[in-house]
Amino acid sequence: MKDFDGKVALVTGTTGIGMASAMRLAAGGASILALGIDETANAAMQAGLDRAGAAAWVVTADVSVPDDVASAIAVGVERFGGLDIIVNSAAVHPYGTATSTDFETWNRTMSVNVGSIYLTARFGIPKMIKRGGGAIVNVASVQGHACQQNVAAYATTKGAIHTLTRSLALDYARQGVRVNSVSPGSIRTPILERAARADGASDADIEAAFRRFGEAHPIGRIGEPEEVAELIAFLCSSKAGFCTGSDYKIDGGLTAGIGVK
Ligand SMILES: NC(=O)c1ccc[n+]([C@@H]2O[C@H](COP(=O)([O-])OP(=O)(O)OC[C@H]3O[C@@H](n4cnc5c(N)ncnc54)[C@H](O)[C@@H]3O)[C@@H](O)[C@H]2O)c1
Structure with a gap:
């Protein structure tokens, strides 16, 4: 018997992390309903x-569109028989300060990164409750937790996700x-990769940029999507079964220090 036999997961x-999570949950026996905006990536995931x-x-x-999420969940539940797991990984990552972000x-950043979690909860949680x-x-x-410069909208959404996580946990724990x-x-x-390009890296420099990003992490490397999926x-x-309402860092020690020697 595998961990997720008989379970249905929405990803x-x-x-990236969405793809790795879907593959990991599927390897554990879950049926997968996945939602993405990129048709080429969707075809690759399906394959x-x-x-x-x-x-x-x-x-x-x-x-971020209520009808898209509601109808995919309705048809997915019809097809697979229910819903047990939701992994919200979709996001956009624009750069900008408060004055340079239109x-x-x-x-858009709020509605894709945070609104989507509200929408999958709104339409998905009643289906989960039906399964117990x-x-x-x-x-x-x-x-x-601690942000860089020039990511005002993105970082704000990530703080909001921590709060929405706690709120949902409290409301549905029982x-x-x-x-x-x-x-x-x-x-x-x-x-x-887009972050590396925004940092000035050409295609040929991506691995070097990744090594540089890795050096900023105490563990000395960047992480792999499969590690997050695990x-x-x-x-x-x-x-x-006793974990709810918490955030779990997986950051190679990045936020353990204060960056001053
Ligand atoms: N890679 C990192 O270093 C890193 C670090 C911290 C957090 N994250 C978070 O991990 C999550 C996954 O990102 P990733 O690193 O796998 O990058 P990614 O770009 O591979 O994944 C983001 C996915 O979201 C999809 N998406 C964007 N807008 C959408 C929309 N409106 N509707 C449906 N799908 C949409 C994209 O097409 C893409 O497949 C994100 O929430 C990101 O903020 C990533």
């Missing part, structure tokens, strides 16, 4: 899950729905 974001022999349906959807970008409970893991960030977040440091995914899978599993 948002079809690359990967099919190759792994998983029951999977990858849907092209904008996770209002549309600010609102479930587990939600929200992918936050170290930037919700109905058997556990809610936690994870806060990764730098992880080898497309978002980090923590997410633990929090989704019955082994984490």
Whole structure:
């Protein structure tokens, strides 16, 4: 018997940590309903899950749009029989300060990064309660604990995810729905590649930029999406039955120090 046999998992974001989480949960026996905005990435995830022999349906959807989320959950539940797990990994990562971020970008960042978690909770939690409970893991960030310059909107959403996680955990604890977040440091995914490019790296320099980012972490390297997926899978599993309302850092020690020698 595998950890997630008979379980149905909704995963948002079809690359990076979302992709690794879907593959890990599927390896544990879960059926996967995945939502992503990038059709090419969605097709690659569907192919990967099919190759792994998983029951999977990858849907092209904008996770900030209520109808997209509601209808994907309704059809997914019909198809797979219920919903037990939600992993919210989809996000956008614009750069900017309060004065350089336009209002549309600010609102878009809030609605994709935080609004999507509200929407999957709103439409997903009633389905989980019907099954006697479930587990939600929200992918936050170290930037919700201590942030860099020039990421005002993104960092604000990550702090909000910590608070929304606590709020959901308290509201649904007695109905058997556990809610936690994870806060990764730098992880080898497309978002980090974009960060490297924003830092001036060309395609050829990406690995060097990743090594530089890794040096900033006490452990001396960046993390892999599969390492984050393993923590997410633990929090989704019955082994984490007493874990709810908390944030779990997975950051190679990045936020353990104060950066002054
Ligand atoms: N990689 C890191 O270093 C790092 C560090 C801390 C936190 N995180 C967080 O991890 C999560 C996953 O990011 P990642 O690193 O895997 O990068 P990623 O870019 O691979 O994943 C983000 C995914 O969200 C999807 N997405 C964006 N807007 C969407 C929308 N409106 N509807 C549906 N899907 C949408 C993208 O298409 C992409 O697949 C994010 O929440 C990110 O903030 C990443």
